[in-house]
Every structure is written in structure tokens, then in C-alpha cells.
Amino acid sequence: MEGGTEMKVMTIVQAITDAIDIKLAEDPTIVTFGEDVGVEGGVFRATEGLQKKYGEHRVFDSPLAESAIVGSAVGMAMNGLRPIVEMQFCGFVYPAMNQIISHAARIHNRSRGRYKTPMVIRFPYGGGINALEHHSESMEAMYGHIPGLKVVIPSTPYDAKGLLISAIESDDTIIFMEPKRIYRAIKQEVPEEKYSIPIGKAKILNEGTDITVIAYGAMIREAQKAVAMAKKDGISVELIDLRTIYPIDKQTIVESVKKTGRMVVVHEGPNTFGVGAELTAIINEEAFLNQEAPVVRVTGFDTIVPLPRGEHHYIISPEKIYYGIQKSIKF
Amino acid sequence: MFKEYSPLDDKLFQVMDNDGKIINPDWMPDISDERLQKAFKDMLFARQADLMAVSYQRQGRMFTYPPNFGQEAISGGLAQVMRDQDWLVPAFRELGAWLAKGATLKEVFLYFMGYEDGTVFKNAKNITPISVPIGSQLIHAAGIGYAVNYKKEDSVVYAIIGDGGTSIGDFHEALNFATVWNAPVVFVVQNNQFAISVPFKKQTRSINIAVKGIAYGMSSIKVDGNDLFAMTRALREAEAHAKSGKGPVLIEALTYRRGAHTTSDDPTKYRTKEEEEKWSITDPLDRLRKYMVAQKLWDASQEENLLAEYKKEIDRQFEEAENYPAYPLDDVFRHMYVDITDDLKEQKVEHEKFLKWKEGLK
Numbered sequence: 288m289e290g291g292t293e294m295k296v297m298t299i300v301q302a303i304t305d306a307i308d309i310k311l312a313e314d315p316t317i318v319t320f321g322e323d324v325g326v327e328g329g330v331f332r333a334t335e336g337l338q339k340k341y342g343e344h345r346v347f348d349s350p351l352a353e354s355a356i357v358g359s360a361v362g363m364a365m366n367g368l369r370p371i372v373e374m375q376f377c378g379f380v381y382p383a384m385n386q387i388i389s390h391a392a393r394i395h396n397r398s399r400g401r402y403k404t405p406m407v408i409r410f411p412y413g414g415g416i417n418a419l420e421h422h423s424e425s426m427e428a429m430y431g432h433i434p435g436l437k438v439v440i441p442s443t444p445y446d447a448k449g450l451l452i453s454a455i456e457s458d459d460t461i462i463f464m465e466p467k468r469i470y471r472a473i474k475q476e477v478p479e480e481k482y483s484i485p486i487g488k489a490k491i492l493n494e495g496t497d498i499t500v501i502a503y504g505a506m507i508r509e510a511q512k513a514v515a516m517a518k519k520d521g522i523s524v525e526l527i528d529l530r531t532i533y534p535i536d537k538q539t540i541v542e543s544v545k546k547t548g549r550m551v552v553v554h555e556g557p558n559t560f561g562v563g564a565e566l567t568a569i570i571n572e573e574a575f576l577n578q579e580a581p582v583v584r585v586t587g588f589d590t591i592v593p594l595p596r597g598e599h600h601y602i603i604s605p606e607k608i609y610y611g612i613q614k615s616i617k618f
Numbered sequence: 619m620f621k622e623y624s625p626l627d628d629k630l631f632q633v634m635d636n637d638g639k640i641i642n643p644d645w646m647p648d649i650s651d652e653r654l655q656k657a658f659k660d661m662l663f664a665r666q667a668d669l670m671a672v673s674y675q676r677q678g679r680m681f682t683y684p685p686n687f688g689q690e691a692i693s694g695g696l697a698q699v700m701r702d703q704d705w706l707v708p709a710f711r712e713l714g715a716w717l718a719k720g721a722t723l724k725e726v727f728l729y730f731m732g733y734e735d736g737t738v739f740k741n742a743k744n745i746t747p748i749s750v751p752i753g754s755q756l757i758h759a760a761g762i763g764y765a766v767n768y769k770k771e772d773s774v775v776y777a778i779i780g781d782g783g784t785s786i787g788d789f790h791e792a793l794n795f796a797t798v799w800n801a802p803v804v805f806v807v808q809n810n811q812f813a814i815s816v817p818f819k820k821q822t823r824s825i826n827i828a829v830k831g832i833a834y835g836m837s838s839i840k841v842d843g844n845d846l847f848a849m850t851r852a853l854r855e856a857e858a859h860a861k862s863g864k865g866p867v868l869i870e871a872l873t874y875r876r877g878a879h880t881t882s883d884d885p886t887k888y889r890t891k892e893e894e895e896k897w898s899i900t901d902p903l904d905r906l907r908k909y910m911v912a913q914k915l916w917d918a919s920q921e922e923n924l925l926a927e928y929k930k931e932i933d934r935q936f937e938e939a940e941n942y943p944a945y946p947l948d949d950v951f952r953h954m955y956v957d958i959t960d961d962l963k964e965q966k967v968e969h970e971k972f973l974k975w976k977e978g979l980k
Contacts (some may be wrong), residue, residue: 304940322782326888327815351752379751382786390970417732420750461793528717536646559961588965590954597945600969606979609971 294476299469301442303333303409306451307371309481314369317455320347321356330375331411332468348492348541351381359409361390364404367591371455377464378421391434392462407451407457411467412440413505413555415602417595423490424592425556430462431533431565436580438532439486440463442507444475444529449484457486466505469538473508489536490606491543495525498615501566502553502610503529510553512605517612524612540566541573548579551611555603558586567573582617585611619645620867627830628717629873630840633847636899649698649849651915658906658916659924661690664714665903665907666928668877669722671730674936675881680730686713688844691902692808692871693718696776696810697851699857703745705780706768706951707759707777709752711808711875715778719745723932726878727939730734733947735942742934744773753783756792756805765864774860775803776853782813784827793834793868802860804853805831805857805868808843808876813895815888831868845869874900 297305302444310317319334325348338346353374360370374380381386387408394402430438437459441447447465454461468607492507493514502510505527512539514524525543529536544550550570552563563584570582585608593601623629640646649657668686681964687695693714700706706719706732716726729736730750737747746762759777765849767775767801783789784807796803809826811818824830825893831838841852849871856867874897878885885894910916951966953956 323815328887330814330882338732348820350780350821351816352786354786360967364626379753382754382788418680419730419732420748421748558965588950588969589959589962590950593736593950594729595946597734598732599946599952600947600950606976607972610975613975 293479295479296474296476297444297473298370299335299441299444299446299447299465300331300473301472302448303451303465304335304337305477306448306455307334308337308340310452310455311337311345312374312480316367317371318345318347318363319337319371319373319602320349322349322351322375324348324373327581329373331467333373333575334458334467339438355378357386357391360406360408361386361394364406365394365402369405369411369455371407374410376422377410377426379500380408380410386551387436389435392433395459403458404407404460407461407463409451409455409463409465411470413462413466414598415468415505417593417598423598425587427464427532427563428555428561430557431562432560434467436460436462437486437534437558438464438526439530440464440504440529440532440612442466442469442497442504442528443473445478446484446490446528449482449573450486450530452481452601453483453486454558456483461486464504472505484530487531487534487536488527489530489539491525491539493524493526495523495547497523497547498549498551498612499525499527499540499547500551500553500612501527501529502541503532504555506555506603508606510608516605516609522612522616527563530547535569535571540569544570544574545577548577549615551585551608551615552613553585553603553608555587555602557589558584559589561586580615582612583615619852620839620859621672622703623839625826625832625838625840625870627636627827628840630842630846631848631852632842633851633915634905634909636905638905638912640909644853645848645851645856647698648845649850652922653814654910655915657697657915658696658720658910661714661846661903662921662924663958664690664693664717665927667932668713670728670929670936672877672881675730679936679940680727681732682880682882683730684880685875686711688876688897688901689808689810689873690714691846691849691906692806692843692873694846694902695853696806697736698850699774700855702743702769703773705746705759705762705773705775707755707762707775708745708748709778709780709783710750711780712778716742716745719743720888721745722858722935725934727936728942731942733941733942733945737769740772743922753779753788757788757795759803759805760792760795760799760801761804761948762800765798766802772861774857776806777803777806778806779894780813781807781809781818781821781827782816783807784830785821790830790834793836793866795829795833796866797836800863800865803855803866804860806867807868807870807871812875812879812889814879814883817888819846821839826870828868828870831962836868838870840870840872843873844905846902846906873902876901901938905964
């Protein structure tokens with residue numbers, strides 16, 4: 288970011304709208320569509336005002352069918368467009384899984400590079416907003432496990448804009464997961480002009496020496512509170528925002544753990560076969576002898592996210608992250 | 619009936635007009651006066667509960683709620699045909715049908731307050747849980763219908779979806795499977811004109827929804843969903859059809875969602891007051907009331923007292939739901955599997971250790 292640029296206070300949702308807006312203005316091959324995306328501007332208002340600005344042929348409502356939304360985006364991408372599609376909630380992506388796994392993620396490979404699928408599949412994910420069934424899950428590990436996809440999760444308005452611009456400009460299929468719990472909870476000064484943040488690069492939010500905490504999305508805010516609790520007790524935490532689930536930034540993680548010797552991974556999604564398991568494997572492979580304690584995973588249970596009255600049991604609190612930090616430190 | 623009112627000609631099956639006059643006496647269903655009075659009262663109760671649910675939600679006492687306002691005659695018709703042994707496979711906007719099947723209002727409130735217990739409907743026979751993913755439950759209806767035939771049961775399966783859901787592949791797969799298997803399923807599409815903000819005309823270019831069933835080889839009909847008599851008669855014909863082994867039926871029930879999609883939605887973003895007013899003339903309760911008053915089956919002056927009674931009852935059930943016991947940790951885990959895994963047991967124990975540690979922090 289260069290000096291003198293105009294700044295504007297934005298929420299994550301506004302930063303997402305801004306990124307799509309900038310790219311729509313710049314590149315006529317970009318279209319964006321999905322359920323309620325056009326007239327309504329999305330149920331979370333992430334595409335608010337864009338249909339008016341760019342017309343119904345570029346920003347539009349589709350019939351209700353996630354599989355057809357993703358599948359038609361694959362077709363558009365094969366014929367020269369760069370679609371951005373919205374799935375209304377994380378739990379509504381599943382009808383589209385066949386198109387995602389069987390086509391979007393593999394056409395480039397199976398056509399030996401003849402066809403690309405430059406498209407972004409964006410959707411809100413995560414719990415903590417008292418939502419009903421299918422509105423609260425965090426299935427990033429599932430997408431990370433599908434060869435051919437890149438998976439991005441921002442945690443701030445600044446990152447949301449920069450990462451989404453990179454995602455739209457990428458020639459690969461990007462799963463862009465938006466932490467809806469903090470859609471409007473965080474406001475930040477964001478440059479009005481275009482900028483991008485590279486996919487696949489984690490960010491060190493807080494340098495520390497005693498222990499590394501890795502989180503992403505809505506868990507960053509909770510982790511920051513845990514870092515403050517640890518600081519009071521004289522524990523110096525290095526907090527890393529993963530930002531991209533795949534490709535995972537091994538270098539930043541490994542370097543940090545080599546320095547601190549301890550790692551706590553935080554995610555909302557289920558524990559087993561989760562992102563934490565992958566990070567643990569990386570540390571075992573790359574920094575085995577540097578570890579002072581086993582990796583601690585502070586994650587969701589291996590259960591369906593309970594409906595709102597039971598969600599507090601599931602949701603990860605700063606205290607639970609701090610408990611994980613303590614567990615590692617006291618090992 | 620299905621030949622006479624062919625969806626290919628875009629015919630609409632109606633018995634009563636907007637003024638409550640019987641315009642199609644040949645097809646007037648046979649309903650006793652007492653039964654009709656009960657049907658009207660049930661619809662009135664459902665509407666009152668629905669309006670109060672929206673207001674409870676506005677007061678922050680419930681997380682969300684999908685209003686049924688204006689669609690009561692569809693559930694009202696289902697109430698006339700559903701027997702204990704029949705199955706109800708709902709989506710999420712069928713308050714009257716849930717209640718008719720034996721669910722309690724308290725349970726419905728519990729669900730939208732965020733308790734899984736609220737969708738168990740433990741006193742209702744043969745009802746599946748509230749289904750939020752769009753259209754997928756219709757395929758279960760085909761499977762339940764297959765099992766009905768297999769077990770030679772005397773049951774009909776009533777499966778409900780909205781107009782938006784007819785765009786999803788599962789809807790088409792369900793119709794096809796049910797027809798191929800001659801499954802005794804009655805699919806009811808509540809065509810309330812909107813899938814959240816997306817109007818019917820953007821959902822499909824078909825002249826109507828019922829016509830889609832023709833392609834699968836099933837009997838289909840478009841019915842005035844705000845006409846209790848038309849709904850009741852069409853459902854009875856469909857029931858007889860399904861029970862006679864002729865396979866499933868598709869009923870498109872034409873209606874209008876007078877309220878929002880859910881309490882999180884703002885319809886002023888995508889429709890006009892004029893449109894809402896135009897549809898309000900077709901309101902199912904107003905029409906039925908006009909008919910009943912003209913027939914001297916209803917004294918509208920007693921309605922106020924009745925509503926006061928209903929309000930008390932609805933408040934009572936809501937307060938019971940509000941005083942429902944807290945959600946124990948064990949409830950997160952214990953229904954995940956029939957045979958719970960050791961891993962889950964350990965996760966629970968570990969979480970309890972954390973909770974103990976957290977107590978010590980204070």
C-alpha cells in the first residue's frame with residue numbers, strides 16, 4: 288500500500304462488496320450471481336448496489352439451485368468469463384459438491400490445461416450468530432482436502448478486500464469463506480484503491496517467543512483475547528492468522544514453531560481430520576526436534592453444531608484457547 | 619379431476635371465489651358444519667400464533683421465524699386429509715400442518731428458540747423433522763412411499779416444498795422416483811410467489827409448476843391454495859389416487875407469502891405495496907369467513923373473544939417454551955450416534971475438565 292492513498296472505514300461485508308465492485312469495473316468478463324444476489328444484494332448485502340451499477344447481465348439472481356449455480360459458473364469459466372458465485376450459507380453448498388469436486392476442481396487437470404476455471408465460490412461460514420440448522424458449520428478442512436481447490440478465509444476487512452481481489456484474479460477455482468460472525472463486528476480503515484494480498488501467505492499478527500497460536504477467520508478475535516490473557520501471566524504468544532487454508536503457508540508456521548517450540552491450533556470446525564491435524568503433521572515433519580510440547584488443538588467437537596441454545600457449549604471462547612496455551616506451556 | 623384441470627392448459631382449480639361464493643359447486647368437498655367450524659378455528663389459531671411468533675421474535679425472545687401469514691388454507695386442507703398413519707414430510711413453513719399432525723405450538727417455538735427438541739414432535743405420528751436444505755426432503759418422501767408399498771401399509775405421504783425448491787434437482791429426482799415406484803406420495807408445492815427475494819417469474823419459464831409433473835408421468839393440478847375448499851377437494855382426490863396404486867400426485871397450491879421470508883428478511887427491498895394489496899384480496903381466512911358468515915356457520919362477533927382466548931393459550935405455550943430447561947452439554951453429544959464413539963466421549967470429558975479449570979479462573 289502506498290502513502291497518500293484514500294482510506295475508508297469498512298466492515299468485512301463492505302470490503303467484500305468493494306472488492307467485487309472494483310473488479311467488475313475493471314474487467315468486463317466478470318459476472319456475479321446466486322440466490323438473492325441481484326435485486327436484494329445478497330441476504331448479507333455483500334452485493335448491495337452492484338446490480339444497479341453494472342446491470343442485470345453482470346449481477347443477477349439465479350433460480351434456487353446450488354449445483355446449477357456452480358455448474359453454470361464452470362461452463363462460463365470454460366467459455367471465457369470469470370464468475371463469482373455466492374452460496375447463501377456454508378450449509379447450503381452441499382448440493383453443489385458434485386460440481387465442485389467432479390468438475391470445478393479437476394477440469395484443468397483432466398483437460399491437460401486446455402480449460403481453466405477461474406472462478407470464486409464465496410459463502411459465509413461459522414457459528415456464533417444464533418442461526419438455525421445448516422447455517423453455522425465450518426467445513427474448511429473438507430474443501431482443503433479436495434485436490435484442485437484453493438481455500439481462503441479472511442479475518443479483517445483489509446484482508447477480505449485484498450484476498451478477494453487476488454481470488455478473483457486467480458485462474459484457479461477459489462473457495463472464499465467469509466466469517467459471518469464478524470461480518471459487521473470489525474471496522475477498519477481500508478484503502479479505497481485496488482490492492483491485493485497474495486493467496487497462500489499467513490500473517491504474523493503478534494510476535495512472541497514462548498508459544499505459537501494459529502487461527503483464522505472469526506477465531507482470530509477470540510485468539511487475540513487469549514493472547515492478552517496470556518500476556519498478563521507473562522506468556523509471550525506469537526499469533527498467526529493462517530488466511531489461506533490451502534495452499535498452507537508452511538514456511539511461516541515452521542519458522543515460528545522453530546522459534547517458540549510450542550503450537551496451539553484453533554478452529555471452529557470439528558477436530559478429527561481438521562486443519563489442526565494437518566498443521567500438526569507439518570510440524571512433525573518440519574520441526575520435530577524443536578518441539579517442547581505436543582501440539583494442542585482447540586477446536587469444535589466432532590459433532591454437528593448444536594442449535595443456538597446449545598451453541599455456547601460448542602463455540603470456542605478465549606478462555607478455551609488460553610486453556611490450550613496453558614496446557615502446552617505446562618507440559 | 620386431473621384431466622379436467624390440466625396444468626397444460628394452465629387451468630386453476632377453484633371452488634370458492636374471493637367473496638366467499640361457491641363458483642364450482644360440482645367440486646365442493648363434503649365437510650360437515652362442525653368440521654368446517656373446526657377448520658376455520660384452527661386456521662385462525664395458526665394465524666394468531668404466527669403473528670405472535672413474529673412479534674416474539676421482534677422482542678428478541680426467539681432467534682428467527684418463517685411466517686405463514688396468508689398461506690393457512692394449504693395447511694388447512696392438509697388437516698382435512700392427514701390421518702395418523704399418513705406421513706408428513708415438511709420443509710419449514712407449515713405451521714398449521716405440523717399442528718394438525720399433532721405437533722404442539724410449544725415445540726415449534728422451541729425449535730425457533732434454538733432447541734433440537736422442538737423438531738422431535740414426539741406426540742405426532744409419522745412426521746419428519748423440519749427440513750431447512752431446500753427440496754432434499756422430497757426424496758425421502760419417495761423412499762417412505764416405497765416402504766409404504768413394500769410393507770403394504772395404508773398410508774399416504776404428504777411432502778411439502780415452496781416454489782423456489784422446484785428449481786433444485788432434488789425436486790425433479792423425487793417426482794421421478796416416486797412415479798417410477800408408484801409411491802403413494804402427494805407433493806404439495808406452496809407457490810407463494812417468492813424464494814426469499816426472487817419472484818416466481820425468475821424461478822422458471824414454465825406456465826406453472828404443476829405442468830412439471832406431467833413430464834414425469836404423474837397426475838398434477840394447479841389449485842387455488844387460498845381456497846380451503848379447493849385445497850381439501852384436490853387433496854382428497856390426490857389421496858384416493860395415491861391409495862389406489864396409481865402413483866404420486868403433484869399439487870401446486872397458488873398462494874402468497876404475505877409476511878417476510880423469515881424475520882431476518884425485508885420484503886420492501888423486492889416487492890411493492892400495490893402487489894401486496896392485490897394479493898390481500900385473496901386472503902384464505904377472509905374468504906372462508908365470508909362464506910361461513912353467509913351460511914350462518916360463523917358469528918364474526920364472537921371472533922374477538924375467541925382470539926383473546928387464543929392469545930392467552932399462545933402466550934402460555936410460548937412461556938412454557940421460554941422456561942424450558944437449559945441445554946445440557948450432554949445433549950451436544952448423546953444423539954450423534956446410536957453407538958457413540960470413544961473419541962466423542964473423550965472430547966466431552968476434556969471439555970468438562972476445561973469448564974472446571976475455567977471456574978477456577980474467577
